[in-house]
Amino acid sequence: MNKKEKPEAENRPDNTAFTQQRLPAWQPMLSAGIVIPLFLIIGLIFIGIGVALFVTSRDLQVLEMDYTGMEQNSPCFSCSDPDQKNCKCTLDFNLDKLFEGPVFFYYALTNYFQNQRSYGVSKDDYQLSGDLDNFKDPDSTCSPYRYDSNNNPIVPCGSLANSMFNDTFKLYQLVAGTKKEVPLDGKGIAWWTDYNIKYRNPSVTPLKNAFNGTVKPLFWPRPAYELDPTDPANNGFINQDFLVWMRRAALPNFRKLYRRITEGDYSTGLPEGNYSLEISYNYPVLNFDGRKKVVFTNVSWMGGKNEFLGIAYLVIGSLCIVMSVVMLIVYAKFKFPEED
């Protein structure tokens, strides 16, 4: 085409693969013939994963008990009256086989909207990272849990902290008529990063002094520096229960890790037998139509018991296999004449 020498052809476009839109390209054709092996492979892989998930999930044990006390026959019925203070109730249950360890002990709430917008932002991240300036003057996002009626700053401020779950549990195994306390491990139940990085106590010793001139959240029975009377290191903003609470649940029906059962005789799990759960019933749930539960479960690599994912994989895997058969038929009937 360009045999003639044309030195003045300054407008001549570059003859490159890019400018001439001739870049080497792979043009996949989505047609039946090509996708048969693809569907087959995906189907087989998915069925494999599905079986693994399903089997793993089936072996997991879950024990879930509602202790809200809505029903007359519930042991906590009397405590469900909002006027009752410091109510205690006991939940007895029986395990007919070994509950394999490590057992995780959760409390669960339903219809509790921790994921609500104004609730979620009602906290002061700087205060929670130990910034003393924000002790004196909490962020406005905490409002109305920022100052109390006497204009004293609330620490930790905000609705999120204020509404912290405050039921406590003690688990006993009934062995020959005596109550044997099951040791509950409250360490390391929060996220490592929350405990070590995100939340910090002010570097004031004793911790109590840092809280001078502040008041505890209105709903709290004790100030933040006395959250765990048994372990002085587990107080302030790095209290494990506090950290667990502050990590907001994604959905309105959630469980939060309370303790793990890993110690002593129970390191391999909860043996069969009778147990008694002593509950100090404080947290009000009736005003939002909620339920309180305790959940014992053991975990695997896939987390807690979950049938859904395994079944989904199995269904989709089988579907893919079916599809590959359908595609085979389609291919036989409608293949392109030149596709030989």
Next chain:
Amino acid sequence: MPWMNPLARIRDAWRGQRARDKELRNLVSNLPYEGLDKHKQPNRHFPGNGIKTTKYSILFFLPMNLFEQFHRLANLYFVGLAILNFVPMVQAFEPEVALIPICVILALTALKDAWEDFGRYQSDKELNGLPCFVYSRKKKCYVEKRWKDVRVGDFVKVESNDTVPADLLLLFTSDPNGVCHIETANLDGETNLKQRRAVPGACVTDPEFEPESFTGVVICEKPNINLNHFKCYIEKVDKEKLGAGISNLLLRGCTVRNTGYAIGFVVYAGHETKSMLNNNGPRYKRSRLERRLNVDVIFCILLLVLMCIIGSLGHYLWLESMPGVPLYLVPHGDGHLDTPSLASFYMFFSMIILLQVLIPISLYVSIELVKIGQIFFITNDLDLYDEDTDSRVQCKALNITEDLGQIQFIFSDKTGTLTENKMVFRRCSIMGIEYPHKENAVRLSVLNKRDEDEDVLFSQTPSTKQPWSLDSEEPPEKKSERTSKSKAHSDVAFSSPLETEVIPDQKLLRQLGGTDRTDAYLDFFLALAICNTVVVSMATGKRRRSSVFLQRRQSTPLDTFSSLMKKLGSWTCLRIRSTPDTSPSAQELSGDLTGGQTRHLHVPPRGTTPAVPTDELCYEAESPDEAVLVHTAKAYGFVLLSRTPDSVTVRLPSGAQLRYEVLDTLTFDSTRKRMSVLVRHPISKQCILYTKGADYAIMELLETPHGGKLQTDIASDTQQHLDCYAKDGLRTLCITKKVLSDREYENWAVKRHQALTAMDDREQLIMDSAVTIETDLCLLGATGVEDRLQDNVPDTIMSLREAGIRVWVLTGDKTETAVNIGYACRLLEPDDLLINMSCQNKITCTSTLNCALEEVRRFADDPRNVDTTPDISLVIDGRTLTMVTSPDLRERFVDLAKRCRSVLCCRVTPLQKSHVVKFIREKLKVMTLAVGDGANDVNMIQAADIGVGVCGQEGMQAVMASDFAISRFKHLKKLLLVHGHWCYSRLANMVIYFFYKNAANVNLLFWFQFFCGFTANAMIDHWLMIFFNLIFTSVPPVMFGIMDKDVSAEMLLGLPELYRTGQGKGEYTFFTFWMSMLDAFYQSLVAFFVPYYTYRGSNIDIFSFGTPLNTISLFTILLHLSIEIKAWTFVHVIVIVGSVLLYFGVTLAYGFMYLNYSGFWTLQTQMADPMFYLVCLIATVIALLPRYLFHVLKNSIAPSPIVQARHLDTLEPSARDQWMKEWRSFRGGVQDKTPDESVPPSPSLESLNDDSIMDDEFTLNVITESRHRPGSL
């Protein structure tokens, strides 16, 4: 500045306003007032010559630009949303974060605007600072000033090769005849010289022009944009009025040529000059797709409102269902809670903020980017590059590339668009005798052959001129020189060898040289030489063109914007023409040739000492027809030596030079279709009117046959020849003469003078005066000039037709000429049902139309035609066209037009052209494209959805008005079939994808509302949400829109039928839009509920839950695009993989910043959990499975033509061609009869030729050759 009473100032300003608004302006010289205060200057009210085309000033850039931007509705919407963020009641995110996207987009646009404006500022500065000479009374001479200091009322001196600084009324030139030659290339791209003349008698000019002696008042009209009209007169002190018109006006931006200097009076300056008034910014057209898109944006808004209503209703119910006040409900600062109804009212707005992305904010920006990319590829296409002119295709309208893929009707001009517009003299008839010019035909056929054989080098075919220059003494080396230099000819208007070289007919030469020659023969050639507006210039003095105006044009926003891309190559045509002229030697050469020829052919020798050597003559014609006639006359020895407004000098074959006094020139107009020159014979002192024009415009004006029977015979013979020429596809002109008595002339001259000085209705009066004198003409003869078809025109028209595009050709030619060209370019096929509509009055027109309709319907219903759609072609002339488009016949005509495959409109005026386009466009609601090359096509080009200009021989007006400018008609094929198809399919898919993408992403948030009490909360960090649209998923669709290729160019060119996918509604329809929206809903449901059921009841926290959702969404969106991508190049892979990596990279990096980030360490934690991968995997697969299956099944069971073509594309080239052939014969056979190379079409020409009016065997070779051109299919 002296103090002036503010009241007086206001009064003065008001007077100024009034002075500017007045229909007539009185301007006086500034000289008597030189040096006085400004408010004493008489012309102070009129703007100075400084120009300012910038939109903004530095100080007010920001507010003005923002104001400008907020005019766009979409921006306003987003700013409204951003403001909504700051309303404390509805605040959903941190308001500052919500501002980021809109700020980014506003900032980008502002940056672009600022850059463009800076370019304008610089070019303004450069223009304003140019030097020019203005007369100063104090110094009694012309002093150098800058352009911006020139004022109305000044006297400006412009020297040769200088650019005119303002609109000047020409008062004096160095030329003794008062002529000034100008070149208007900067204004309209026409390179031929035009003459302007000084207003005669305006002032004392003896011996030197004295500006101070000018005491008259110039009365001129208000500035207007019409470049070809100017009305003005000078009222001298003695109340004598001197009329002046456009021929006395030097327009700003023109260049003075071949004239020592010119002095003019500034009538308009600066922004009031005609060139500035014509300099309006780039065209902004809205493409059909964009209009459709706006409808869908409204659908999205409705959808958004619906979702927000659901949200607010849900919030109300949620609050209502609560028995008490739970701890998680956060009251206001003062401790009270809003009532559920109030809270849900606020929630409505919070929802809008949360879900705002449903209206794609970045869509508009992305579309602009995509179009820049598409234009880059179009302008860089080598196939659309023309070697001869070194020009690429130009895209002037930035935003309608995709309309190229939806064209249903093409309206094409004939001359210069389908044909070369390079005229070749073929035949003439003088006094009823035909002169076939066989030798010329032989030469042309040889040239044709050479053209066909494109691969042969020019210089390797020394035999090119052999047949007709056998006895030429031209040394052989000169031949190759000639060929190598022939390219340079393109710089001078209409002087390619084809046009300039005419081999005289032997018989005619004998006739001329013989003793029995009559005056009619002389007159005929004199008329050819005289009756025109050709300017003779010496081929000396190289032209220098100032580049300032070129830069000025380049800095229009459009170009500045596009010049972001390297080598975008716009304005190529202009640049071509601005290269220094190298033609003199070539002209000399061609002159030599002609001279040599004539000598050998024993033409009577020239005068012994010719005053001007013919070699150096250079004819500059406004139209190629004129040029070729002058060259023809020259070949016969009638050499046009010079032309001034007052005289024409012609050298006769005998060597004698005759200087005719030109009494008047009645210029050509499209109503009269003729032009005349009134001259006084130097010897006989007779007044002679030479008229040439279209045969139908002349024949009825011939003198009544009292002159004897001879005239009528001649007329009928000539008419017969003319018909014959027309059937041959030649352009015909009749040449007449009329002798006027002095008395007749004087009577007429008075009327003429009145008409010329009239202020009102001047054009009409001038035309009327022309009509009164052009009567009783005496026919001398006729000429037949051939305009050759451009390369590959038949092939292009065939392809366009196969692509389902109806091609209409609109031409001013006679029906016969047009029909012939129609057959030659395969617009009409021999076995078509041809309907010819040409009616004299409404009644016959109505019946013809009814008959035609009846015929067409019967033809369609005929059972024999069941499997072949009839190919109906319509030929209609301008007069009939006006009748059938009248309201009562309109519907029937539309019905007929719908059934016609091709339509040929003959003898239509420029205005009718645009009427036809508008008519079809509105009546049939179709996408139209108009293509043309000349000023007469401008209306049509502007009326169509897409205007395409062909950079041809007739200047730049069409190109200036067009949206796309091409250099050859054949380029239209690739431009539409390939680029149009690609641009449309790319953009349509990109836009659909964009809507889908945003809906799919936003719906996740919507589903989450059902689980968070409809509190407009998000489970994804706000920053990441913004990044998601702004960074992670913004590049792939843009890349997709620029680079995706559904079918290869070869397939699109080979199977024009594929173009049909884009026509009509195309791929972007109501259906496809809602299908993708439904898919978006489905996919978001999957992306939400698979993780939901997986994590339900667990201890997962809100952001850990959001992470897999976001990740699934990203994978779904990107893989969805991967399904849509038809051709993967490494760019695609990089962009898609890059987006995924960017997502993980940014999210992980972001996870390190802990404070204020609620999603701290979330992705890190999730990525350590195998469940995360399993959830993402299955959710992505489930989400994409239906679409994937749909595509697979559709491609297998009911593959679209595109898919089949893609299949063919993957085959071996040989097998592919085989399949393509079968395809075309199978599918194409139904719609269009695929032409078979082996069966030559049987044009009506050959049969017509049997009439043996002309018994030469070369008549048809051009047309038939072009049909047999190899590779034309």
